């Protein structure tokens with residue numbers, strides 16, 4: 421029998437909200453509990469369309485709160501966990517590494533402890549699935565692709581905290597037999613993405629004719645995957661992945677940051693009826709981020725051969741849908757870019 425009571429942590433965030441939506445809509449017989457602290461990155465507006473569905477519950481809470489988690493597992497008889505709650509922004513990790521260690525390492529350890537205790541002696545199927553990132557592998561050389569065997573070599577406080585949490589998950593499998601899964605995905609893009617990350621930041625600034633800050637010379641290379649395809653990969657791994665295994669998830673879609681920003685400028689010039697080249701004039705090169713990994717590149721062949729998963733959209737289609745979503749949801753963008761966002765933005769990029 422498949423898992424009926426599923427806890428998704430960080431479900432009000434960018435990727436989490438897409439995972440919650442997929443499971444709530446596709447599995448009406450399952451109860452989906454979304455646990456989220458609602459930090460600056462958590463936003464219940466991301467889930468308006470699933471609110472009120474009979475198989476969905478939202479619980480506000482902190483993965484650092486052990487007693488709260490123990491009660492939650494007991495009250496809802498949780499059988500499976502998909503763990504996405506995290507501090508997720510590299511730039512913020514450079515300013516406050518300790519917060520990343522608390523949430524990403526201690527928070528994950530807390531969840532592991534509670535799940536291990538709650539599931540001790542259980543007879544049915546149980547799964548603890550930890551969502552990680554390709555950034556734990558460090559930087560990839562030209563022509564190199566990260567496989568699941570690539571040694572971890574994190575370079576930022578964010579990736580160090582994620583790598584550490586990966587090790588704890590693995591340790592709970594080996595030491596205590598917890599039925600764990602880990603996946604490491606490349607950069608996501610799509611609707612509901614908070615505009616501190618590259619693609620929504622550029623869309624927001626192009627719309628507002630503000631400078632487009634690009635680190636260094638924009639030479640850094642990232643592999644991009646549409647967020648709904650990441651959510652489908654998470655579903656495939658949760659259902660079909662082998663316990664104790666790690667799976668890489670990627671789009672086989674590498675872009676230099678500067679090329680991507682220029683592409684977004686061209687797409688938006690066209691959609692906004694601006695003369696070609698107007699938005700590109702806003703590009704402003706800013707001092708590079710310290711320890712900025714040059715290239716991430718993922719080999720996702722294990723996931724593809726074991727589960728049959730494949731991306732469902734091309735980059736052009738996904739980017740087009742994403743830009744349209746931002747153009748059609750100005751109030752979402754307006755809500756998340758008022759208040760604390762303005763303070764953060766002026767600290768990062770000055771009062772531009």
Ligand code: NAD
Pocket residue numbers: 429430431432433434435436455456457458459460461462463481482483484503504505506507508509523527551552553554582604605606607608609614
């Ligand atoms: P996000 O920042 O949009 O969302 C994180 C969510 O976690 C927010 O809703 C926040 O409120 C919640 N949260 C933070 N601290 C919490 C706590 N102590 N207790 C409960 N909830 C808490 O992040 P995202 O981009 O959706 O990423 C989700 C996960 O996927 C993260 O683990 C991240 O490392 C991983 N990941 C992200 C990407 C990407 O491109 N964004 C790529 C690969 C992996």
